[in-house]
Amino acid sequence: MEVVELDFETCRKAATSRDSRFDGVFVTAVKSTKIYCRPSCPAIVPKRENVRFLPTAAAAQREGFRACLRCRPDAAPGSPDWDVRGDVVGRAMRLIADGVVDRDGVPGLAGRLGYTDRHLHRMLSTEVGAGPLALARAQRAQTARVLIETTGLGLADIAFAAGFGSVRQFNDTIREIYGRTPSQLRERRTLAETDEGVVTVRLPYRAPLHAEALLSFLSDRAVDGIDQLDADGYHRNLRLPHGPGRVTLAIREGHVAATMRLTDLRDLAPAVARCRRLFDLDADPAAVDAVLGADPALAPMVLKEEGVRVPRATDGFEIAVRAVVGQQISVAAARTVLRRLIAADAGYFPSAEELLALPDGAFAMPEARRRTLRGLAEAVAAGDLDLDGGGDRNETIEKLKALPGIGDWTAQYTAMRALGDPDAFLPTDLGILRGARAAGLPDTPKALAAHAERWRPWRSYAAIRLWRMP
Known part of the structure; x- marks a missing residue:
């Protein structure tokens, strides 16, 4: 089968200008050297007749090209x-x-x-x-x-x-x-050896990235024993395929430094993928901000805070539980309830099966909401609901809304953070309505939802910005 190739002139222009925004979007394969590079590689741009543009590193490798050891195209941000x-x-x-x-x-x-x-x-x-x-x-x-x-x-x-x-x-x-x-x-190793099971990696992203917006959102919702923010970075426990792990993420210029403590090093790739997802590192902030900044009501906040990301998830089920718990209560109150769901010595958010095994006394909430959580956990444990990226988003939202006690607000919040839907929106959310009022936008759910149509396909990012309004 022929390897798909991209529009030559568009890619050529990006590679000639060494535009780092296209790193991860495509790779430049040089026929004369049989090496492939990032678009931003500092090496001399090859002649037109010697270059091909391919969509992924895997496509280049399949065609017999080797990775450039100067620009490390395999370590570029993922494609937005x-x-x-x-x-x-x-x-x-x-x-x-x-x-x-x-x-x-x-x-x-x-x-x-x-x-x-x-x-x-x-x-x-x-x-x-x-x-x-x-x-x-x-x-x-x-x-x-x-x-x-x-290592x-x-x-x-x-x-x-x-x-x-x-x-x-x-x-x-x-x-x-x-x-x-x-x-x-x-022989090229430059980093010092670390303790067994500890790996430090660089997670690149497309600038800009508004660190304070991302970290404050996660810190406000941190639950003791699961995650926390301090001077060293954001610390998060991970439930991984081969055992537990813990990661410290520190935002630097152009990358996030991730120190991972893994029970089993086979979990490095999934740990990296989940951390990238959590910090929304594969986003294209220029594309998002261009759409949102075109609205006069949002333009000042976009100009003031460029590169705001959607804080996402390392565990989709956890986000869905958080959404149910957070129905009609404050963020602080939700944290208190969530602490009751986590055993003091567990250190990890309960899985669907573990939540089902909890006694009723662990659910510090009305009986109806407890039944909703158990119904959610039953659907996930049975494999009827995939909240970790494998399910169709629209179908998953409808399945969520079919569960007793889950309405559009809970489904959209879960879609935004667990499913990575860039276009989820919550027009009935009190915080979003308050932010809309402060920005001079319509402040009724119906009118705001109508206005938000102009923000497609990035309404999730608009929601984060409205939540940040004073």
């Missing part, structure tokens, strides 16, 4: 297209990033999405230039490179931690993709 899209390809890309192929194989991925293996391969190849196995292989190679260059682990241990089936497969893949053996890559 796949990040916001709610269709099958967007959902597949998010699940692959979370390690579903490594854990469950292509049949497991296809099953989550409701398609056959063959049809899913065809859709991904058409859209991103590579099938699910090639995409997962590219991710394994990047994970391996990070472990090689940032003192033995290379054989790294091979299996990154998801390779054998040391030989690991050696061949690293040599093919980076043009170096694993031992040669290790």
